[in-house]
Amino acid sequence: MGSPPNLAEVAPDFTVLDATQVRRHLADLCTERPLILVFYRGHW
């Protein structure tokens, strides 16, 4: 298992589906403006 990226490090890129089954690429989500990336536990 990796470790969480530190300040000033580049966050690992990834591609996953979103809730509407569209493929989302992290690098694309950041292209136009900075991004808040939240990890959450999931739907209870």
Place this chain on the structure above:
Amino acid sequence: MAEFRDRFAELSSLGLGLAAVSVDEPLRSLALVAQLQLPFPLLCDAEREVVRTYGLFNEKEKGGIAYPATFVLDRNRVVRFRSLDRTTSRVNLDELFSFLRAGIDSAPPESPTRSKIVPRLRDFIRVSGNVIRHGLRSPKR
């Protein structure tokens, strides 16, 4: 998620986007989008690859879920702020927004504080309803 939804307009006005990651598959995530009326994308790491890469895989709970965490990434994906959170506490949004208002080039808080989560009765009722409707957790593939 509801807290981010409630401050999403402020985030947009500050020129930031938002995306949230969990191990839920798209169908379950879509239910959350609908239930909470979320205006931002939910990303579905059903294979648990992203949470492993990010060192945020909590394999002890519910077949493996994400540890909560919040990052601010600039347009080159460089981490400008991070808060690694716990089950019962989350990033302090006031502190996060203070940082964002100062600009992401500003110095982030040395060690971000966290807010305690106190479950309310209506949360318990909502969770119970979701468990009945959707089951406890999708199995790890």
